[in-house]
Amino acid sequence: MKKILLLLLATLTISSYAQKGFVIQGYVPSLPDGTVVGIGENEDSITECATTVVKNGHFTLKGSVKRPVKGMLTTNNLDLVAQNHWPDDSIHWNYIDMFISNDEITVDKDLKIHGTQIQSDFDELQAMGEWLYNDTLVWSFIQTHPTSIVSAMLVNNMLKRGYGLQKNEVERLAQAIKAVPDDPSRFEEFKWRVEFARKTTVGAELIDLEIYDTNNKITHLKDVVPQNGKFVLIDFWASWCGQCLAAFPKLEAIGKAYQDNFTIIDLSIDVKEEAWRKAMAKHPQIWQQYRTTNQGYKDLFTKYQIGNGVPYFVLIAPNGKVMKSPQSVEEIKEILKQHL
Numbered sequence: 189m190k191k192i193l194l195l196l197l198a199t200l201t202i203s204s205y206a207q208k209g210f211v212i213q214g215y216v217p218s219l220p221d222g223t224v225v226g227i228g229e230n231e232d233s234i235t236e237c238a239t240t241v242v243k244n245g246h247f248t249l250k251g252s253v254k255r256p257v258k259g260m261l262t263t264n265n266l267d268l269v270a271q272n273h274w275p276d277d278s279i280h281w282n283y284i285d286m287f288i289s290n291d292e293i294t295v296d297k298d299l300k301i302h303g304t305q306i307q308s309d310f311d312e313l314q315a316m317g318e319w320l321y322n323d324t325l326v327w328s329f330i331q332t333h334p335t336s337i338v339s340a341m342l343v344n345n346m347l348k349r350g351y352g353l354q355k356n357e358v359e360r361l362a363q364a365i366k367a368v369p370d371d372p373s374r375f376e377e378f379k380w381r382v383e384f385a386r387k388t389t390v391g392a393e394l395i396d397l398e399i400y401d402t403n404n405k406i407t408h409l410k411d412v413v414p415q416n417g418k419f420v421l422i423d424f425w426a427s428w429c430g431q432c433l434a435a436f437p438k439l440e441a442i443g444k445a446y447q448d449n450f451t452i453i454d455l456s457i458d459v460k461e462e463a464w465r466k467a468m469a470k471h472p473q474i475w476q477q478y479r480t481t482n483q484g485y486k487d488l489f490t491k492y493q494i495g496n497g498v499p500y501f502v503l504i505a506p507n508g509k510v511m512k513s514p515q516s517v518e519e520i521k522e523i524l525k526q527h528l
Contacts, residue, residue: 207252208252208290209250209251209252209290210237210249210250210251210252210253210288210289210290210291210292210293211248211249211250211291211292211293212227212238212248212249212250212261212293212294212295213246213247213248213249213292213293213294213295214246214247214248214294214295214296214299215245215246215295215296215297216242216245216247216263216295216296216297216299217245217297218297219242219245219263220242220265220268221241221242221243221244221245222241222242222265222267222268222271223241223242223263223264223265223268224239224240224241224263224264224265224266224267225239225240225241225242225247225249225261225262225263226238226239226240226249226261226262226263227239227249227251227259227260227261227262227286227288228259228260228262229253229257229258229259229288230258230259230260231257231258231259231341232257237249237251237252237253237259237288238250238251241267242263247295252290253288253289253290255371255373255374256287256288256289256290256306256337256370256371257287257288257289258285258286258287258288258310258341259285259286259287259288260283260284260285260286261282261283261284261286261295261299261301262281262282262283262284263281263282263299264279264280264281264282265278265279265280266279282299284299284301285310285314286301286307286310287304287306287307287309287310287337287338289304289306289307291303291304293307305370306336306337306338306370309333309336309337309338309339310338312329312333313329313338313342316328316329323346326342326346329342330342330343330364330365331364334364334365334366335365335366335367335368335369335370336368337368337370337371337374339364339365340365340368340371340374340375340377340378341374343361343364343365343378344374344377344378344381345495346361347361347378347381347382347384347385347493348381348493348494348495348496349385349493349495349513350385350388350491350492350493350494350500350502350513351388351389351390351392351492351502351510351512351513352390352512352513352515353385353388353389353390354389354390355386355389355390355391357389358382358385358386358389361382361385362382362386365378381493384490384491384492384493385493387491388491388492388493388510390510390511390512391509391510391511392509392510393508393509393510394409394410394413394502394504394508394509394510395487395491395492396408396409396410397409397455397480397484397487397488398480398481398483398484398487399412399455399478399479399480399481399484400461400478400479400480400481401477401478402468402477402478404461406481407478409422409455409478409484412453412476412478413453413504413508414451415508417506418449418450418451418506419446419449419450419451419503419504419505419506419511419524419527419528420450420451420452420453420503420504421439421450421451421452421453421501421502421503421504421520422452422453422455422501422502422503422504423435423439423452423453423454423455423499423501424455424456424457424488424494424498424499424500424501424502425454425455425456425457425498425499426456426457426458426497426498427456427458427463427464427466427467428458428463429497429498429499431498431499432498432499433467433471435499435517436471436473438517439452439517439520440473440474442517442520442521442524443474443475446524446528449528450524450528451475452473452475452476453475453476453478454473454475454476454477454478455478455479455480456477456478456479456480457479457480457485457488457497457498458479459482459485461479464479500513501513501514501515501520503520503523511523
């Protein structure tokens with residue numbers, strides 16, 4: 189009963205927040221009339237939130253988001269170029285990273301965003317440099333902003349590394365956020381991500397998934413991983429993933445080189461059986477082939493917390509425990525060289 193009430197409260201809170209809506213007003217006299225201005229979120233998904241055009245240097249964007257979310261403000265003159273038959277080299281875009289929240293926000297003549305504490309925090313992070321690829325910078329920000337929505341976003345993203353984090357790394361992340369008063373939904377997300385991350389640390393047991401075999405029979409991932417003292421690579425792929433298909437020949441070469449001590453399992457995340465079978469026929473492999481069920485697909489992205497989709501690899505040691513999630517075919521090769 190308590191869980192139902194909490195869920196209802198969270199739903200009402202999100203609904204109430206969305207009803208408030210955002211108003212983004214800008215005065216950018218350098219943008220000619222007719223310039224298209226748009227705003228969209230790009231954190232949870234890529235979604236357009238609002239669009240308008242500049243008139244007398246002014247524009248107003250109105251809409252709503254379910255919660256404060258990372259997004260982007262864009263401007264472009266594509267329509268003007270087409271209408272006036274201007275040359276292609278006159279096409280001009282602006283991309284401004286921002287945090288969209290249901291507040292009154294302003295954009296100044298230099299396309300700087302003002303109006304919220306969330307945006308101020310995000311600007312501070314941006315000013316630190318290439319934070320996307322630097323955990324040291326990220327941690328520096330988190331430690332000085334322990335209750336910021338931006339910190340919660342960063343920590344939640346760092347937890348999306350199924351079988352890529354050590355136990356001590358997960359516990360450090362678990363202590364990083366104590367509360368997110370301006371966005372309770374992010375704090376709830378943080379708590380469940382920590383719990384799943386604790387189950388998918390380097391050296392942990394393999395999380396099971398429901399899968400189909402090539403005869404469309406439902407089975408489970410744990411049941412098809414051989415217990416024969418070999419290294420096992422689970423290669424998660426999809427028919428639409430060019431990187432996945434390009435990796436097949438390299439994986440086959442590794443499989444042949446270490447065939448006495450190493451085996452591969454291919455696990456497609458295709459939701460359409462026909463696409464999966466066509467891809468298998470076009471790219472035949474010598475190892476076992478499986479596909480996730482709808483439930484298996486959901487569990488892969490929640491329980492494993494895969495942040496970037498496929499290709500995704502899980503390397504299992506001869507003792508049956510997960511060694512880690514290698515980031516590339518080259519890393520797989522290096523690990524096997526060290527152990528074999």
